[in-house]
Amino acid sequence: MMTPSIMSAVSRDVRKRVEELRRVLEHHNHQYYVLDTPEISDAAYDRLLRELQELEAAHPELADPGSPTQRVGAPPAAAFAPVRHRLPMLSLQNSFTAEELGEFDRRVRRFLGREEPLTYLLEPKLDGLAVEVVYEGGRFASGSTRGDGTTGEDVGANLRTVRSLPLRLRADGPAPPPYLEVRGEVILRTRDFARLNAEREEAGEPPFANPRNAAAGSLRQLDPKVTASRPLAVFFYGIGDCPGFAPPTEREALEALRRWGLPVVPGAEAATGIDEALAYYRRLEGERDGLPYEIDGVVVKVDDISLQRELGAVARSPRWATAFKFPPRQAVTRLRDVEFSVGRTGVVTPVALMAPVRIGGVEVERATLHNEDEIRRKDIRVGDTVVVTRAGDVIPAVQEVVPERRTGAERPIVFPQACPACGARLTREEGQAAWRCTSLACPARLRESLRHFASRRALDIEGLGEKLVDQLVERGLVRSVADLYRLTKEDLLPLERLGEKSADNLLAAIDRSRRTTLARLLFGLGIRHVGEQVARLLAEHSGSLEKLEEASAEELTAVRGVGPEIAASVAAFFRQAENRRTVAELLARGVSPAAAPRAATGTGPLAGLTFVFTGTLASLTREEAQALIARGGGRSAGSVSRATSYVVAGEAPGSKARDAARLGVAVLTEREFLDLLSQRGVQ
Ligand code: IVH
Numbered sequence: 001m002m003t004p005s006i007m008s009a010v011s012r013d014v015r016k017r018v019e020e021l022r023r024v025l026e027h028h029n030h031q032y033y034v035l036d037t038p039e040i041s042d043a044a045y046d047r048l049l050r051e052l053q054e055l056e057a058a059h060p061e062l063a064d065p066g067s068p069t070q071r072v073g074a075p076p077a078a079a080f081a082p083v084r085h086r087l088p089m090l091s092l093q094n095s096f097t098a099e100e101l102g103e104f105d106r107r108v109r110r111f112l113g114r115e116e117p118l119t120y121l122l123e124p125k126l127d128g129l130a131v132e133v134v135y136e137g138g139r140f141a142s143g144s145t146r147g148d149g150t151t152g153e154d155v156g157a158n159l160r161t162v163r164s165l166p167l168r169l170r171a172d173g174p175a176p177p178p179y180l181e182v183r184g185e186v187i188l189r190t191r192d193f194a195r196l197n198a199e200r201e202e203a204g205e206p207p208f209a210n211p212r213n214a215a216a217g218s219l220r221q222l223d224p225k226v227t228a229s230r231p232l233a234v235f236f237y238g239i240g241d242c243p244g245f246a247p248p249t250e251r252e253a254l255e256a257l258r259r260w261g262l263p264v265v266p267g268a269e270a271a272t273g274i275d276e277a278l279a280y281y282r283r284l285e286g287e288r289d290g291l292p293y294e295i296d297g298v299v300v301k302v303d304d305i306s307l308q309r310e311l312g313a314v315a316r317s318p319r320w321a322t323a324f325k326f327p328p329r330q331a332v333t334r335l336r337d338v339e340f341s342v343g344r345t346g347v348v349t350p351v352a353l354m355a356p357v358r359i360g361g362v363e364v365e366r367a368t369l370h371n372e373d374e375i376r377r378k379d380i381r382v383g384d385t386v387v388v389t390r391a392g393d394v395i396p397a398v399q400e401v402v403p404e405r406r407t408g409a410e411r412p413i414v415f416p417q418a419c420p421a422c423g424a425r426l427t428r429e430e431g432q433a434a435w436r437c438t439s440l441a442c443p444a445r446l447r448e449s450l451r452h453f454a455s456r457r458a459l460d461i462e463g464l465g466e467k468l469v470d471q472l473v474e475r476g477l478v479r480s481v482a483d484l485y486r487l488t489k490e491d492l493l494p495l496e497r498l499g500e501k502s503a504d505n506l507l508a509a510i511d512r513s514r515r516t517t518l519a520r521l522l523f524g525l526g527i528r529h530v531g532e533q534v535a536r537l538l539a540e541h542s543g544s545l546e547k548l549e550e551a552s553a554e555e556l557t558a559v560r561g562v563g564p565e566i567a568a569s570v571a572a573f574f575r576q577a578e579n580r581r582t583v584a585e586l587l588a589r590g591v592s593p594a595a596a597p598r599a600a601t602g603t604g605p606l607a608g609l610t611f612v613f614t615g616t617l618a619s620l621t622r623e624e625a626q627a628l629i630a631r632g633g634g635r636s637a638g639s640v641s642r643a644t645s646y647v648v649a650g651e652a653p654g655s656k657a658r659d660a661a662r663l664g665v666a667v668l669t670e671r672e673f674l675d676l677l678s679q680r681g682v683q
Contacts, residue, residue, distance in 0.1 A: 011059070014055060014062070015062060016371070018055050021037065021052040021055070022064075024070055024290045025049060025052065026068060028045055028127050030170075033163045034164055035165075035396060036666065037674075049323050053066065054319075054592060062627050064682075065140075065209050066140065066168045066213070067492065068167065069447055070160070071160055071161045071167075072161050072224055074157035074160070074224050076224070077222045080153035081153070083142070083147075083154045085150060085240065087240050087536055090149060092299065093317045093321075093322055094297075094322070094324075095323070096324075098278055099592045101300070104322045104606075105118070105273075105277075107289060107393055108302060108311065108319065111319065117272050118272075118273070119270055119298075119302075120271045120274075120276075120300050120302060121269075121270055122277055122280045122300055122301075124267050124268075124284060124291075125264070125291065125298060125323050127185075127210075127294040128187035128211070128212055129145060129187075129216045130145070130183065130184070131144065131183070131185070132146070132181055133165065133183075134180070135179075136180075138176040140169050143156040146436035153220070157224045158219050158220075158224050158227040159440070160224070161232075162227075163231075166552040170259065179241070179243060180239070180260075181240030181241045182262060184234050185237070187234070187235070188211045188233070189233065189293050190293060191392075191394075192230075192231045193210075193391065194395075195531060197370075199529075200328065201371055201433050203431065203433075204433040207370055207397075211294045214520040218232055219482050220232035220486050229563075233263070233293075234263060237254070237264070238253065239256075241255050246305070247305065249304055250303045250305065251270055266533070267284070270303060271414065285326055285361075288392075289360075289362075290393075295326070296326055297324050299323055301321040302320040302469055327361075329390045331357045331359045332357075332385060332386070332388075333355045333386065333388060334385055335356060335398070336353050338352060338382060339353055341420075343448050344445055344526045345528050346419075346436040346437040346438070346439075346584060347370060347434045348426060348436065349371070350369040350371070350413065350415070351366055351368060353386075357388065359396065362390065364396045365389050367396040368395050369431075371434055373431065375415075375537060378401060380491065381410035381413060383411060384402075386398045388398075418437065419437035419438075420444075421437070421442055421443055422439050422442040424437050425438050426451050428599075429471055440578050441479070446473050447473050450472070452465075452524065454524075457525030459513040460513060460516075461513050462505075462509045464510075472487075474494075480581075481586070482582050482585035482589060483585075485510060485514070485586065485590060486589060487507065489504070492507070516593050516594070517593055517595075518539035518542075518594065518595055519535045520535070520544075521586075522535040525579075525582075526585075529566040529610045530566065530570065533561070534561065538556070539593075539595065545587070545593060548570070548574070551570075551571065604633020605632050605633065606632030606634030606682060607632075608634075608645075609634040609645040610636070610643055611645065611647075611673075612639065612656055613626075613636070613638050613656075614647060614648070614650065616650045617650050618651065625648070639656070639659075640659040640663060641663070644660070644663070644665045645665075646666050646676075647669070648668050649667050649670075
C-alpha cells in the first residue's frame, strides 16, 4: 500500500510529464503544420505521442479535450447542428478588371472624403471553405461553416482534426482573450487534391471537380474519422466577435493571430494606394501556378479598422473590401477525339484531345477524362462541347458537357478491350474504376516507370528525358529500371541526338544516382499508393530495403500515416518475383540507398543540423550567426545540397534560395532562424 503522500507525489510527476508532453507536441505541431519547418522526425514525434496516449489512458483523471491526443474521437454525427454566428459572416463584392479596382478605390475615398492614398492590406483569396472557430480561455471550443452568413453548421468535431489548427493558443506572448472568434478558410492543397482524386477513382468513387469541392466535401463528413484522413489545412484572415480586443488595423489583427500560434493567410502585404494593389495582383497571378494551393484572386481590405467602421456594409458585403478576381481556370472547348494512355501501373486513362484553349494563361489541348465510369456518368461524347478545368500544376480535367451545344452528330466513346500499347488483355478488378494492362513487359508501362524513376523527386537522373527513354525502350536496351545501371557508352552512342559529351554526362548522372536515399528509391520504384511522403515514412521506419521487403502488411500498418491499403500495396509489390528481381539487380549494380537522413550523433541542441546563409541578415553578421550555430553543435555550409537542413534567407537572397526550393530544403526568414535558436536555448 502506498501512503497518500507518495501517491500524490507520483501523480504530480505524471501530471508534470503529461503537461510537458502536451507542450512539446504542440510545439512540434506548430513547427510542422504552421511554420513548415519540422525539427524532429515523424518517428520521434510518434514516440512522444504514444507516451502521452499511454499516460492519459492510465490516468483518466488527466483527460483534457485540448490535448494533442484528442483530435479524432468524436463519434459520427447524424446531422450537423445549426450555429448562429454572433456577427454575420459577410461576403465580398468582386472586381474583375483594373478599372473596377480603381473604381472601388475612388468609391472608398469619396465616401471617407479623402484625397490621399489609403493603406490597404492585400491578401491572397484562398479558394476553399469559410469557417469560424471559437476559442474560449485560449482553448478550441467550437467551429462552424459560414453557411448563409447568418447561420452555419457545427463542424467543430471535424475542424478539431485539422492538424494546423491549434487546440490551445500560445500564451508565451500577449495572453489570448477569454473569448475569440477567428475566421478563415479551410483548404486542400492541390497535390493532396490530386492524390485524393486518384484514390477515389481507384475505389470507384466519383472524383471531386476541384480542390474547393474536395475541401468542402471533406469538412462536411458526418464521421470525423473520414475528415481526419483528409489532409485539410486552415488559414485565418480575420477576427469575428472578440469582446475587449480591438486591434487598430487588419495588419495588427493578423499579427495577434500569428502570435497566438494560429496559421495566418500566407503572403499578406500592406500597400499604399491602389496602384500597389494592382502590382501585387499581377505578381501573385504570375506565382499562382507555383503555389501549393488554389487562390482565385486578391482580397483588398482597408487596413484601418476605424475607417472600416465608418464605411460599413451594403447588403451582405462590406464597403471596405473587394475581391479582385483572377480569370477563372475553366474554359469551354470542343472534344475532338479520345486517346487512351497507359500509366506505369498499367492503368489505362482516357485522355481528351480538344481544340486548344487558354486556361489561366496556359494553352491546354489534353485533359483527363478519369475513367470509363466518369465518362458514362457525365455522358461525354466525341464532338461534345465541354467545360475543362485546371488547378495548379494538376492535369486539366473535363468537368462536364454543355448539353445545349449538342448537334446530334456526337459519337459515344468506346473503351478499348486490349492494351493500346502492347495488345495485352485489360482487366478491371472488382470495386475499381480503372482498367489495367496485365502485361509487365508492356512498353508503355516501362516507359512511364523509367520516366518516373529518373524524375527529379525520385532518382534525379539529369539528362534522361522522354525522347531518350523512348529510344532505350524501343531498342530493347532497357527492360527494367535496373537495366539503366548496365548501360555503357557503346550502348548510348548510336542513339539519336546523343553526342559523346551527352553520353558521358548521362552515364555520370546515372552513376551519381547510385548514392541516393532509401526514400527516393522507394518513391522511384513507383509502388501504388507510395508517394513521396509515404516513401519517407516507410524509409524512416524500416531503415533498409531488405527489411521492407520482408515486412508483412500488418507490420507496415503500424507505421504512422500508412493505412491498410498502402500496406497491402507495398507488401504485394515485394511479393512479386519480378519486382524482387529488379530490386536485387539494383542493389547488385551498385545502387546503395542511404537510410533516412537522421540527425548526426554530435552534441548540442543543433547537432545534426546544417545551415546555409543567403542574402544579408539585419540583426547580426553572417559570422556571428555561424558562431551561434557552431556553439549549438550545428554546421554551416557554403552551398545548398540535400544534406542541408535549413537555408536562412536575409535581405536580397541569391540563387541559394532557388536551390533550396528546387531541392525541397526549408527556407527560414531571419526571424524564424532566431526563433529556432532561442527555442533550442542557443544564445
Ligand atoms: S475576408 C468581410 N480574406 O472569400 C470580409 N475572405 O467572398 C470577409 N476568402 O467567405 C472575407 N480568402 O471564404 C477574406 N484572405 C481572405 C480570403 C477570404 C478567401 C473567402 C471567404 C469569404 C469569401 C468572400
